[in-house]
Amino acid sequence: MPDTMAKSMGARSAWAREVRATLSLAWPIILTNLAQTGMTATDVVLMGWLGPRYLAAGALASNLYFAFLIFGIGLLGATSAMVAREIGRRFNSVRDVRRTVRQGLWSAIAITLPVWVVLWNAETILVDVLGQDPALAQQSAAYMRALQWSMLPFLGYIVLRSFVAALERPVWALLVGAVTIVVNALADWVLMFGALGFPRLELVGAGLATTLCSTLMFLGLALIVSVDRRFRRYHVFGRFWRPDWPRFRAFWRLGLPIGATILFEVSIFNAAVFLMGLIGPASLAAHSIAIQLASLAFMVPMGFGQAATVRVGRAFGAGDRQAIARSGWTAYALGVGFMTMTAIVMVGAPELLISAFLDIGDPGNAEVVALAATFLAYAALFQVADGAQAVGSGMLRGLHDTRVPMLFALFGYWGVGLPFGALLGFRFGLEGVGIWIGLASALILVAILMTGRWIARERLGLVGASAAEARREARA
Template identity: 40%
Template structure:
């Protein structure tokens, strides 16, 4: 396939995934915007709670993401039995993980206090998590089933189900946070209820689709029966992915905790800037998923040349998206931040001033964040996850977090310094992971169906 052919194939496969991630992001964005309208303290609390939940969710999410390359490789080989076995054990593992995670979500307040958060913000965040935490069970199943469908290149339905979820969440938030349409006014607790309802609706929709459109896979037939061989295979690939996710999201979570040490207003500004940066990252994440699927398909056929051309094209697309994001962040920062603040907000000018500086830093890390996401995507496609996990963890926690602390508190740069550390951590990961893929992983793949030595 030519480079142009790869670009078209990535667009057809990747655009629905990008749209799906943007719609998923809109769920968290809706919580942030509407609670920002409700009050700055609630905005700070949901920023903290969201970081805490996301850390736990993405650790378990690695088990779900592992389904994507495994299904893609099995599909390339025409092995429907392995597709069913892989997906079923992914569903098993994520629910077992959810049981473990729920305790940390329910008793989050003492953990947040031990991490140095202000008591009033920690209490509100825990109030949200005791409700929203129940959503981790349906959310992880949804993630497994979306990975299953994406691995089969059925990305359109992933998009539509996620759009449905975003609409349900927006309506639930509007009703339950503010007490509209005859519903009680529940504030931050209402946002938690809306999140759980959203995940349940998403799960019902994706299960119905899988059962009606792909009955040949019989995902839930004799679901109770263990498959320890495939359980181990999914775990072997998924655990490193989960730990890589944990390293990255906990780096951002740690940055939120550091901003909380600075104050409630800087934490609120940080929450807004993170949401805006995350919106553009959803594009890179969709491209990364497309790279995983296409690399997984090439891996199943042992076609190195096809994989190499695809990796070049998806990296180039990511760089182009980053360039556009940088321009938007540098030229429209005031307007973007204002979208999250209600008219007459007492701290509006201070949040704007801090947020504009943080968006300037976000423009810097767009390039490196996109590249490291693409590198992780292609490495997962070739089922190379253990060494990349170590590379990512070292980058995020040996380089990124210490640098954030040094720049933010020792040098006294505060929020700007915290974000400078994020740039360095992500940049280090981008270099190491790309070197891993091009220097070793792709060389292990055969060409034209002939396995490499």
């Protein structure tokens, strides 16, 4: 009896420690995600001050830029999964971590160079491929030629951010991001509007401000990892120019499916915006409000998913099956629990949320308010599923399982969700509600598939690499 009680108390203590460790790791990551969203929001607000045409031109360029950037962010997400595993297995970890971070930076360069060539020709793409207004495309291209240079330093920052997160010290990335929000707002004001004696550069000024801030983010975090004693022992910039093709290939094998998974998810929401535009301006406006609220809430489970990658990855490297289960299910419960609370708020107080965007007492806004409240009800439906798939994919990345989840995302979002939503919206006359049902269906399906995959992997006991495998990889 005493032994049983001791084991039970030990298990509860282990779960409590895991909750504390996950929360400690996740909250700076979540706030960093929100800080980066805040920078984008600042740019959008100030573009609106310039005028609606400037806002439209900026949106065209930003959407094109973001499509490439989000893929790069996903690809470089392999950094945290690989570093966490290397730290967990403790065999030659300093050298292996350095190799991974270096190849993460090489990968950032490798993906950025061809993207720069494409984005330099943004005007041609917008006019000839996407059929946009030539005058608007010209403004967008001018903005893009200032904005595009921010991609390399920002992706470099993502690699270093993943490195410090894998070492469970993400506060440094948060501090750098928080400082940059202030710098970005000031730089936007000065360069866009010609304040403090600077020339008025309008959209070009916004692009230059983003490039400046991305560069400061990378340099600031690079300085920290070079000086802080817990980071500098890894010498992540040591022998930077030395090729490491085996590690480079391993990085891309793991990272490419992550990038594709994120791209499949983001692109279905972009497609939904286009479909809403075909229905009408009221539906598009209401959709924008609902999706902004859902996207803001999503930052939290996304942070728990990133924390899960690190915690599961460390346990995976150590070959500790119980720790894998604890770290995965802890992050899952926290992420899904938070999204359950946001779903309750969306159903219970939709007008309170909508009032942050519109004057709900204005009769002219009545149609948009009613549609937004309806869309929020469906957003509440998929909140829990969105949290489950976000954390679930992070858990699987910790196990270096990325290819099958990529196929789940492709099937769920583009094979089921978008066609189903379009069918309901246009064929069966449900319009915007049909689109949201399609989005909810996609997220629920992907969440079920991701969770089922995790349960199967856990039951099979596919845990960390053996010492012999670790040595073989180290010699490669």
